[in-house]
Amino acid sequence: MSVATSTDPILDVRNLQTAFFTEKETIRAVDGISFDIRRGETVGIVGESGSGKSVTARSIMGLVDSPGRTLRGSSVQFNHLETVREYASKFPDRTVDLETVAADYDPVALFDRETVDLTPAAFGCENAADVPLADIVAAGYGDELGLVDEDDCVFVTDGSPDTPTEIDDGFVEITRLSGEPRRRMRGGRIAMVFQDPLTSLNPVYTVGNQIKESVRLHQGLRGEAATQEAIDLLEAVGIPDARRRVNEYPHQFSGGMRQRAVIAMALACEPELLICDEPTTALDVTIQAQILDLLADLQAERDLSMMFITHDMGVIAEISDRVNVMYAGEIVETADVNELFTDPRHPYTRGLLESIPGQQSGDRLQTIEGNVPTPNEPATSCRFAPRCPKAFDECDTVHPVPVSVDEGADDHTAACLLCPEHRSTDDAIDQHRRRNARRTGGDTE
Amino acid sequence: MSHEVSHEPIATETDVPTDSDGDVMIEVEGLKTYYENSGLLGGKPVKAVDGVSFDIRRGETLGLVGESGCGKTTLGRTLLQLEDATDGEIRFDGVDITTLGGDDLHEWRRNAQMVFQDPESSLNDRMTIGEIVREPLDVHEWETPQARRQRVKELLDTVGLQREHYYRYPHQFSGGQRQRISIARTLALEPDFVVLDEPVSALDVSVQAEIINLLEDLQNEFGLTYLFIAHDLSVVHHLCDRVAVMYLGNIMEIGPTEELFTDPANPYTHALLSAIPEPDPTVERDRITLHGTPPNPRYPPAGCPFSTRCPARIRPAEYRDLDDELWNRLNTLRDLLSERQRAERSVRDRLRAVVGKDTRFGTVEETYDELFGDQKVPARVQSVLDEIATLARNHDEGEAIAVFNEAFGSVCDDEPPAYHDVSDGGHQSYCHRHTNEYRSTDAVLENRHG
Incomplete structure (x- = not known):
């Protein structure tokens, strides 16, 4: 393995599943999604309400409350070398050298053990020997295989945990974090900006007080130094007269100012990744323009990676580099932003784009009939099929998985039985069937 | 229908010829709505609507756009007499409704209805859909209870719901369906004029499209006149015949939709239009980012309301x-x-x-x-x-x-501007730049932001 380069993803989400267990049913709000975010890039997530966008963000932040939890088999790897080094030196008990583990165990033997109900197919591989050990461990199967301890969360793949400064590669598995390592990750490495600035600020504390809280927790600054840091942060996000503002309460700020203050708070600990959950939805267009400009400036200044959630296609077009379209807990299409808007392949993405007023020539707006279903069972068919204008018989029996839309279009995937388009429909359906069988570890038919 | 009789106070007045062409349904002149302080010493009132004049023609859709707090909702509510006007006149078919009271007002309200923004809070959760839609009929004692029930069922059909929905409760419906219920209630008394206060802002884009289509269908079918309040300009562009742009209680620009969107005259309209993110990543635009936030409507600027943020402010x-x-x-x-x-x-x-x-x-x-x-x-x-x-x-x-x-x-800070006709089509703009003394807005914006 080599030293991480700038094109390597900083966050690698694999097969993330988050479900809410209610008395009536199990709601699979996020149902096996995979995507990555590279350093300095903005990845957009778009979809209608109820498609699982916010739950994805909350799963990454570890903010999913009971009765919801992230299921085993999910993996969110944070591939930031400095973080791995820091964690390895701070939490040596929770750090594992995967090279040593790999030397002791043989992956093929692991799958043969009777205690584990697991197939190589679950990791998208044909043979047991091909499954990387890191994936098995990250997905949470390491514990019962006796490979790692329950609270291990830092995995070193190149270098030795004994000398943290010389680690060359590794990752922190976010789904396995708890206690102090989780607190350091949340806010310190990954920060979040919420939709409504009025509810994410506490009305009984001054804005300065709330910014100082995270400065105190993560940077250890106190008193005058913390106040100065808070003032500097407010200035950095474009709030004039910060010295006065720092002692004011949220109700004395306007909506745009509040969102700026929330962004200042998120930036207080210099995170690597900023998750923005509909940060401009509650704002007017002129203020939205200011906030989008601010985010773009901050990103360029600090080399931030961003995950940007919104339902506004205009905002997505403006701010993101790559886009994931979500529908009923699944990612149905992933593409570069230009390609997604010029050449959408999934019928749902097309429908979304066509229903924007002003985007079509005709007098009447195109609509998508019906509603977003609640995903309460593992998918055995296409969840969009009941609303899809192109649905055919197989859509009700085969669950589509994300595949390249065309030969050579590796960066553009869609979960539709009509893709890949260079193959005949029957071939394509076959491919989906096979991939599905692998994904679930059994035949779906 | 029997309610033609109860129309009388207004029907007789409509025979009186108005001073403008008969096409005009509502004339608003110098309308002001202030919210006074209820304190002992009074203090300065909030000038939510600060002197607006415009017409709404029969059968058209007038869009009213602006940022939150600019007074667009207050204006809509004042037109329906849900708020008392502080000053000015609203002539509805020639009758000044600001002077109506008691029974006259009650009767007039049949004619003008409103659809509210948030379908979650505008329906009473303890009433069935039937009761909700029937309520206006009950209030106005429309025919017999049996006929009312029949009418409600027809209305549910009209807005694309099913008759069986009569006995269900609001929580059993999605946001889009709830907005349909709201629209059915609005139509119950066959009004001529409907104020739509951000009816689609709370909805997802595909549901939004369905409601917009429904509104257009209903307008064609019943010959309705709409005042469409929104902050989403793309929806306004699609739906409206004319648009009024509001800022801090004043109408900054009013004109035919197509003309206003392609050739805006007022600097505020320029800025507002350039701030909409286009759903097309390849578009490179020179966005005019406005600085700061709108001023407090309790302390509006002495001159032009937009002078504090204007990208084309006249400089000494x-x-x-x-x-x-x-x-x-x-x-x-x-x-x-x-x-x-x-x-x-x-x-x-x-x-x-x-x-x-x-x-x-x-x-x-x-x-x-x-x-x-x-x-x-x-x-x-x-x-x-x-x-x-x-x-x-x-x-x-x-x-x-x-x-x-x-x-x-400069003059922007000292004197309120006047309305200038920008074209023959009734396109007006509220800006000092239209006088010959100063350079045009386009030239200045090109120069400063180009």
């Missing part, structure tokens, strides 16, 4: 050569001064100032350093700034603002 001739960035900083300084003037200074602040400690206001030097530290400030500007600094140090912000306006102010 002697400072015309100043850098744009320096102008931005100067504007920020003025905003700061007026904010500080209104910020209450606590006893603690005063004490701290007396004993020479830091107050939360910071010193003028710090502010200046923050604003002008990295700017080249010409000597003649600096001398004014020094004078302002001396005044601000003594907490005489009022005087400091006066000095600022004396030096950097």
Whole structure:
């Protein structure tokens, strides 16, 4: 393995599943999604309400409350070398050298053990020997295989945990974090900006007080130094007269100012990744323009990676580099932003784009009939099929998985039985069937 | 239908010819709606709608756009007499409805209905759909209870719901369906005029499209006249015949939709249009980002309402050569001064100032350093700034603002503009730039932001 380069993803989400267990049913709000975010890039997530966008963000932040939890088999790897080094030196008990583990165990033997109900197919591989050990461990199967301890969360793949400064590669598995390592990750490495600035600020504390809280927790600054840091942060996000503002309460700020203050708070600990959950939805267009400009400036200044959630296609077009379209807990299409808007392949993405007023020539707006279903069972068919204008018989029996839309279009995937388009429909359906069988570890038919 | 009889007070008045063409349904003239302070000493009122005049023609859709707090909802509510007008007239088919009261008002309200923004809060969760839609019929004692039930079922059909939904409760419906229920209730009394207050803002884009289509169908079928209030300009572009752009209680520009969107005349419309993110990543636009936020409607600017943020504000001739960035900083300084003037200074602040400690206001030097530290400030500007600094140090912000306006102010800050006809199609704009004395908005924006 080599030293991480700038094109390597900083966050690698694999097969993330988050479900809410209610008395009536199990709601699979996020149902096996995979995507990555590279350093300095903005990845957009778009979809209608109820498609699982916010739950994805909350799963990454570890903010999913009971009765919801992230299921085993999910993996969110944070591939930031400095973080791995820091964690390895701070939490040596929770750090594992995967090279040593790999030397002791043989992956093929692991799958043969009777205690584990697991197939190589679950990791998208044909043979047991091909499954990387890191994936098995990250997905949470390491514990019962006796490979790692329950609270291990830092995995070193190149270098030795004994000398943290010389680690060359590794990752922190976010789904396995708890206690102090989780607190350091949340806010310190990954920060979040919420939709409504009025509810994410506490009305009984001054804005300065709330910014100082995270400065105190993560940077250890106190008193005058913390106040100065808070003032500097407010200035950095474009709030004039910060010295006065720092002692004011949220109700004395306007909506745009509040969102700026929330962004200042998120930036207080210099995170690597900023998750923005509909940060401009509650704002007017002129203020939205200011906030989008601010985010773009901050990103360029600090080399931030961003995950940007919104339902506004205009905002997505403006701010993101790559886009994931979500529908009923699944990612149905992933593409570069230009390609997604010029050449959408999934019928749902097309429908979304066509229903924007002003985007079509005709007098009447195109609509998508019906509603977003609640995903309460593992998918055995296409969840969009009941609303899809192109649905055919197989859509009700085969669950589509994300595949390249065309030969050579590796960066553009869609979960539709009509893709890949260079193959005949029957071939394509076959491919989906096979991939599905692998994904679930059994035949779906 | 029997309610033709009850139309009488208005029907007789409609026979009186109005001074404009018969096509006009509603004439609004110099309308003002202020929210007074209820305190003992009164204080300054909030000027939510501050003198607007426009017409709405029969059968058209007039769009009303603007940022939150600009008074568009208040204007809509005042048109329906849900708020009392402070001044001005609203003539509905020639009758000034601001003078109506009691039974006359009750009867008139049949004619004008409203659809509210949030379908979650505008339906009573304890009533069935049938009861909700029937309520206006009950209130106006429309025919027999049996006929009312029949009518409700027909209405549910009309808006694309099923008759069986009569006995269900609102929580069993999705946002889009709830908005359909709301629309059915609005149509119950066959009104001529409907105020739609952001009816699709709370909905997802595909559901939004369905509701917009429904609204268009209903308009064609029943010949409705709409006032469509929205902040989403793309929806307005699609749906409306004419658009009025509102800012801080004033209509900045009004005109035919296509003309206003392709060739905006007012600087505010320019800025508003350029701020909409296009759902097309390849578009490169010169966005005009407005600085700051709209002023407090309790203390609107003396001149043009938009003067504090205007990207094309007229600058005094002697400072015309100043850098744009320096102008931005100067504007920020003025905003700061007026904010500080209104910020209450606590006893603690005063004490701290007396004993020479830091107050939360910071010193003028710090502010200046923050604003002008990295700017080249010409000597003649600096001398004014020094004078302002001396005044601000003594907490005489009022005087400091006066000095600022004396030096950097212009006609925009002193006098309210007039409405200028931009084209023959009734396209009007509220801006000083339309007088021959000054360069046109387009040229200035090109120059400053191009």
